Amino acid sequence: MLAIRLVSGPERLDTLVLPIRPAGPAEGPDAPAALLPTAPPPDDLLAEAAALLPVARLTGRAGELWTQLRPGGTPQRLVLLGIGAGDEHGWRTAGAALARAVKDETYVTVLLPARSDAALRGLAEGLLLGSYRFRLTEAGGAPALSEVDVVVDDPDGLAPTLSAARTTAEMTRLARDLTNTPSSVKNPSWFAEQVASAVTGRPDLHLRVREPEELAAEGFGGILAVGCGSASGPRLVELEWRPADPRTHVVLVGKGITFDTGGISIKPVPAMKLMRKDMAGAAAVLAATLGAAALRLPVRITTLAPLAENMVSGSAFRPGDIVRHYGGLTSETTNSDAEGRLVLADAMAYAVQELQPDLLVDLATLTGANAVALGKRHGALYSENDQLAADLLAAIDAAGEAAWRMPLAADYVEYLGSDLADLHSSPAQGAGSVTAALFLREFTGDLRDRWVHVDMSAPSWAEEDDAELTRGATGWGVRGLLRWLATLA
Template sequence: MLVIRLVSGPAGPDALVLPVRPGGPDSPDSLASPDPTVSPASTARLVPTAVPLGDDVPAEAAAVLPATRLTGAAGEVREHLRPGGSPARLWLLGVGEGDERDWRTAGAALARAAKDETQITIALPGEATAALRGLAEGLLLGSYRFRLTEAGKRPALAEVSVLVDDPDALAGTLDAARATAETTRLARDLTNMPSSTKNPEWFAAQVAEAASGRPGLHLRVRGPEELAAEGFGGLLAVGGGSASGPRLVELDWRPDGARTHVVLVGKGITFDTGGISIKPVPAMKLMRKDMAGAAAVIAATLGAAELRLPVRVTTLAPLAENMVSGSAFRPGDVIRHYGGLTSESTNSDAEGRLVLADALAYAVRELKPDLLIDLATLTGANAVALGKRHAALYSENDALAAGLLDAITAAGERAWRMPLADDYVEYLASEIADLHSSPAQGAGSVVAALFLREFTGDLRDRWAHLDMSAPSWSDDTHGELVKGATGWGVRGLLRWLATLG
């Protein structure tokens, strides 16, 4: 993986990156303060760097700016060769207005453009905290690749030196960016893994390996026998059709002195055929991603431990493979969930809410947290309402919803709050069970959230649900995302958890 280090000088001999932003000679700041590094014909201007670079490199960069036609928009990249010079190559990188999001976009673009370099140095401005956080996350996430073979592997940028005036003062910022990006990459790895490898047992083993030896982390994995003994009926029903039995992973981060306890729940369907209500092939081919919620909450908990966040985090990942067989649960079955509530399921492809119901009920009855959050690739209706890049957020708690949305936005992810319409609760009525888990009426994402709310007990007003099926997968490369799993939710959760200490 790409190595990022902080340095105070000098620039490397091979490649130097200089940031540029919008604003040519007619911009107010250039008129008020004439700058010899700005070319009169340029539509972008160099960003003053914290560490002086001498006169020749900035002057040459200013001279070539007109020919590059750069506007300074975040993610624009141009290479300029300097035969016989040191550095031998000069890269000009658009950083937009210079906020963290723009630097994240710029870092990802640079990772792709400079993929054939072995080492580059980038000079940052004086106020570098947001720039460094965004740049480092962009570099690490934009350079992500998932491959199960080394055949045809392309060269990749190996090391980036970041030129700042005080490396020690920014070390914590880089550590936070690195931990966030590395755990997001882990969530991507878990989600991208083909389901021929990724069954519930394998997933649980990956969590055990990742958590091993980390102080403050405690892991428990329940297998089918324990799940049956303790009454996890939803998880057993969904996993009953597979030769790979279900698991419930419980990962607990317990820092000393924590005053807040958060439970995170993530849907973990390692492959979803739809069960007896089988999916059409186009809808089934990417169903290895149906455990992206579980991957996100596990990775966020590992990140909280890595960052030593002073909040207790317990993650529950109910894992099952929804398959078709003689032992699969049937449409019309009544399922008894953990805690005793029953649900009638007339669509075995609405399986995620069944495993989440067990985990939510267990969290409320046994763990008694202060806050309860679940993430799930739950409904296609999420994408119908909000498109491919937004998750749907549901909560009755205005402060909780606002805090989550602020953190998600700051982290560079997207979500939109949706209504929990109480007049739709009547859709959940069943003639033979306490609830109907898959009613035929519309408002699919809203109704699914209302079903989950029934299992939150006295934590109903301290619960939030994130339906993140759409943004968990990217169909193309843009910004810090690459085609495939996005690791959505890891960055936002870590930002939010950091506000609770």
């Protein structure tokens, strides 16, 4: 991963980056972008940079970039980098644009303004996430860029900010790696092994992995039903971070379908080709828990990742089957492609009945209806608790992700009725994301008013590079969860 150093003055001047901002209201709508006050650049480059702004017609919008070559000069390259409003989001976008623009350089130096916590965090996350790449082969080689020096007024004082940004980016990259991995490699057993590897040497993290025999003995009927059609048996990963003096106990649950054919209700090929991403919720909650432990947040976190491969075979569960979930509730399913809610229901019921947390949050690539309602960048958030919903939405926004609160419509509860079971898991009346949330609510017990469900199917994947997102898995949810958990601390 790209190295970022905090320095009090420029040390290597191959490429120097100066931030620029849009013109302010007093400067007029046609005024060029302006240089941001930073530590003075060497060799009095201010006049040269200022002269470039109107010639290059730069606006200063976040991510805008101009490179001026200076053969024989020091530095050899001068980069003007737009930061937009100068908030953390603008700096994150700028950092990602810079990472892509200078990937063929070896060293880059960036000058930051004074009091740079938000600027540093955004820049560092943007650099580390914008430079992300996933390959199963080394063909093509890695980018040349290996180190970025960031000139700040207080390197020691800003070190914790850089550390938090690096941990956040590292965990987001882990979630991206897990989600991007093809399902020819990734199955429930493999996923559990990756978690075990991540906690090796960490006695402060407790891991338990339930295999099919244990799931059957303990009554996890939803996980078993979804996974019974695959030669790769299901798992339930339970990972706990328990600090010495926790302020509260949060359970995070993430959907972990390592590949989804739709089962007997088989998907068409176009809908199936990206189903390696159907465990992005599990990747996000596990990475966030590892990040919280690395940051030593004083919040007890238990993370549950129900893992299964939804395959077509003679042993697969059928439309019309009745599933008995953990704790005894039963559900009728007439669509085996509505499988995510079945594994989540088991994990949530177990959390409520056995772990007794203060708060319960689940993340899941649950429905295509999420994208229909909110497009590709927003998750759909459901909760009966106004304050809890507002706090989590604020954290998601501050982290540079996006979600929108959706209704748990009382009129739709009747859609969950079944003649054969306690619940119908896949009603045909529409409002797919809402009815899925309502189904999950039935398994929250006494935590009904302290529960949040996030349907993050759409923002879990990007079709192209976009600011700090890179094409493929986005790691959505890791940044927002870590921000929220930090507020609980």
